[in-house]
Amino acid sequence: MPRVLLCGDLVWAHKECEEMFKGIAEVVPLTSPDRADFIAGLQPGGKYDSIVGMFYQHTSARFIGPLNAELIGALAVSVKWIAHNGAGYDQVDVQACKAHGIYVSNTPGAVDYGTATTALYLLISAMRRFSSAERAVRSGSWKTLHKAKFAHDLEGHTLAILGMGGVGLRLAQYVHAFPMRVIYHNRNKVANAPDWIEYYPAERLDEMLAEADVLSVHVPLRKETTGLVDETMIRKLKQGAVIINTARGKVIDEEAMIRALEDRHLGAIGLDVYPNEPEVNPRLLEFPNAILLPHMGTETLDSQKRMEVRALTNLRDYLTKGAGADIIPELR
Amino acid sequence: MSLPRVLILGLLKFAEDKVSELLDDIAEVIRVDATNRAEFFAGLQPSGKYAGAVGLYRHWDSAAVTGPFDKELIDKLSTSVKWIAGTAVGYEMIDIAACKEHGILYSNTPGSVDVSTATTALYLIISTMRHFSKADRDLHAGKWKHGHKAAGLHDLEGHTLAILGLGDIGLHLATFVRPFGMRVVYHNRKPNPDAPEWCEYFPAERLDEMLALTDVLSVHIPLRTETIGFVGERMIRKLKKGAIIVNTARGKIIDEDAMIRALDDGHLAGIGLDVYPNEPEVNPRLLEFPNAALLPHMGGDSADAQRKLETRALVAARDYLTTGTSKDVVPELR
Numbered sequence: 001m002p003r004v005l006l007c008g009d010l011v012w013a014h015k016e017c018e019e020m021f022k023g024i025a026e027v028v029p030l031t032s033p034d035r036a037d038f039i040a041g042l043q044p045g046g047k048y049d050s051i052v053g054m055f056y057q058h059t060s061a062r063f064i065g066p067l068n069a070e071l072i073g074a075l076a077v078s079v080k081w082i083a084h085n086g087a088g089y090d091q092v093d094v095q096a097c098k099a100h101g102i103y104v105s106n107t108p109g110a111v112d113y114g115t116a117t118t119a120l121y122l123l124i125s126a127m128r129r130f131s132s133a134e135r136a137v138r139s140g141s142w143k144t145l146h147k148a149k150f151a152h153d154l155e156g157h158t159l160a161i162l163g164m165g166g167v168g169l170r171l172a173q174y175v176h177a178f179p180m181r182v183i184y185h186n187r188n189k190v191a192n193a194p195d196w197i198e199y200y201p202a203e204r205l206d207e208m209l210a211e212a213d214v215l216s217v218h219v220p221l222r223k224e225t226t227g228l229v230d231e232t233m234i235r236k237l238k239q240g241a242v243i244i245n246t247a248r249g250k251v252i253d254e255e256a257m258i259r260a261l262e263d264r265h266l267g268a269i270g271l272d273v274y275p276n277e278p279e280v281n282p283r284l285l286e287f288p289n290a291i292l293l294p295h296m297g298t299e300t301l302d303s304q305k306r307m308e309v310r311a312l313t314n315l316r317d318y319l320t321k322g323a324g325a326d327i328i329p330e331l332r
Numbered sequence: 333m334s335l336p337r338v339l340i341l342g343l344l345k346f347a348e349d350k351v352s353e354l355l356d357d358i359a360e361v362i363r364v365d366a367t368n369r370a371e372f373f374a375g376l377q378p379s380g381k382y383a384g385a386v387g388l389y390r391h392w393d394s395a396a397v398t399g400p401f402d403k404e405l406i407d408k409l410s411t412s413v414k415w416i417a418g419t420a421v422g423y424e425m426i427d428i429a430a431c432k433e434h435g436i437l438y439s440n441t442p443g444s445v446d447v448s449t450a451t452t453a454l455y456l457i458i459s460t461m462r463h464f465s466k467a468d469r470d471l472h473a474g475k476w477k478h479g480h481k482a483a484g485l486h487d488l489e490g491h492t493l494a495i496l497g498l499g500d501i502g503l504h505l506a507t508f509v510r511p512f513g514m515r516v517v518y519h520n521r522k523p524n525p526d527a528p529e530w531c532e533y534f535p536a537e538r539l540d541e542m543l544a545l546t547d548v549l550s551v552h553i554p555l556r557t558e559t560i561g562f563v564g565e566r567m568i569r570k571l572k573k574g575a576i577i578v579n580t581a582r583g584k585i586i587d588e589d590a591m592i593r594a595l596d597d598g599h600l601a602g603i604g605l606d607v608y609p610n611e612p613e614v615n616p617r618l619l620e621f622p623n624a625a626l627l628p629h630m631g632g633d634s635a636d637a638q639r640k641l642e643t644r645a646l647v648a649a650r651d652y653l654t655t656g657t658s659k660d661v662v663p664e665l666r
Binding site (some may be wrong): 292 | 346447448451455458477484625630633638
């Protein structure tokens with residue numbers, strides 16, 4: 001029977017894993033305390049000998065370090081499929097995988113509900129100024145400092161989505177109930193987007209930014225999206241606009257965003273992600289209208305289980321059909 | 333013939349532009365500039381600057397100047413005032429019996445805070461299902477995902493929201509949670525004919541059944557003598573273990589001690605409150621629970637809600653002047 005590795009703990013889907021691989025593959029756990037032990041285990045006769053695929057959970061980096069070129073080079077001795085648990089895979093050296101003929105799948109879709117809900121929470125909190133209000137209750141000052149003038153409901157306001165993938169579409173559905181007007185920018189128009197969502201191509205991006213009350217970031221982190229939301233883009237937003245980021249911290253130029261909070265060009269920000277987690281720039285903590293969550297987008301039993309099952313399914317499909325459904329775009 | 337005199341008590345902060353549009357052609361509008369109750373009373377005297385007013389637009393923020401609209405005050409108005417257009421949904425601070433005695437009509441602004449209150453309820457539901465409040469607080473205290481277990485944290489999808497009192501606010505909330513894939517159940521004295529078919533009705537005899545399948549109970553009933561402590565020990569214990577309660581209605585509807593006991597022993601997994609029994613006091617015990625999202629009665633505190641509120645009362649004033657009554661006159665005085 002082929003052998004596969006659980007590189008990082010399965011937290012929820014143990015039963016599903018057993019059922020999925022019964023009679024199909026031997027599932028081997030990661031037992032290495034460091035990279036050297038891991039690489040040794042990959043050699044013929046080692047504990048990970050001949051593994052053809054692996055479920056990859058990024059928490060394993062604590063023991064064996066990140067999935068960089070060196071590690072991928074070592075995996076290449078037998079591994080042909082890496083089933084990455086998580087939609088964002090910016091930590092994986094995709095070029096190294098390509099060079100060694102190793103396929104990588106991620107878990108799109110599984111993260112949509114949890115992440116879009118987080119984005120909506122940040123959006124409501126920012127527009128209604130709830131975060132500072134909660135702090136006021138806990139410090140005993142009730143709502144003396146809160147002014148309704150700066151608190152807005154969603155109806156009649158415009159949400160601009162930067163990157164209309166699964167998460168963006170789900171968020172659009174959520175805000176449509178109020179309704180917010182939804183406009184978006186994507187490299188290409190999204191065919192299955194509902195007709196009440198308006199597309200703005202690159203040549204009309206400035207127009208989109210000027211009409212947005214809220215800009216929500218939903219692009220993956222790549223070289224070309226690093227610092228995409230920069231000084232220029234931020235200044236094209238209207239005064240008092242709100243930025244929400246549940247994608248990756250590095251997509252926004254943090255210094256530019258902080259400057260825009262200082263001079264009140266931005267009315268508020270809602271962040272779930274930061275450039276160098278778990279570090280949070282202490283300057284952000286100074287702004288009462290900065291709502292900050294510690295990368296909670298998929299921190300629920302439901303989302304995590306769904307993601308694990310999706311990753312395991314990709315791995316199983318590789319073994320039984322030759323390929324999983326969620327090969328990342330770079331390797332298709 | 334001079335135009336009827338209308339007093340504006342308090343400041344319109346959001347719909348000031350509508351005052352002239354709605355009233356200038358049919359009334360003499362006088363802004364009350366009294367700084368306290370005594371000055372206001374003095375102005376109402378026969379020779380005072382507010383004498384002879386037929387109507388009064390009362391902004392809720394004027395309570396700081398005039399004190400409560402009790403019998404004493406209403407008696408003083410009764411010499412000429414025929415109607416009061418109040419900007420507020422609740423009217424506990426108005427002596428309605430005194431109004432009735434003098435034949436003075438009083439209108440409130442129903443509906444004005446429906447969307448803003450339902451949005452507040454949705455925020456509290458998401459916060460408590462996802463434990464966001466503590467996560468935000470911990471981050472500000474320098475702790476990243478401290479003591480955090482995804483086990484107790486849930487997506488809304490596939491979970492059940494029970495709406496206690498499906499009126500206008502409850503209906504908005506139901507619409508907001510629909511795209512999340514929550515099952516929506518509700519209890520009312522009678523089924524709501526405007527409820528969409530996906531809102532499942534549970535009558536009194538099936539209330540316990542409803543509570544047993546509820547993940548989040550959101551309270552949307554009015555506070556009356558018969559609803560004080562309505563969500564009490566018995567109802568709370570009928571909820572499934574690990575349930576969450578959200579209250580954007582009135583604090584006294586929940587038996588606070590019973591709620592705290594249920595949080596202490598883990599029967600309730602969290603609470604989201606915008607209202608408290610004795611505002612602005614907040615029971616310090618509530619602050620001890622990690623999964624408590626606590627707001628200072630902000631359900632109606634948005635620019636949009638306040639503009640609706642102020643405008644609606646101006647429309648009522650216009651209706652009083654042109655037709656003698658308003659559709660917003662409170663039920664007790666119709």
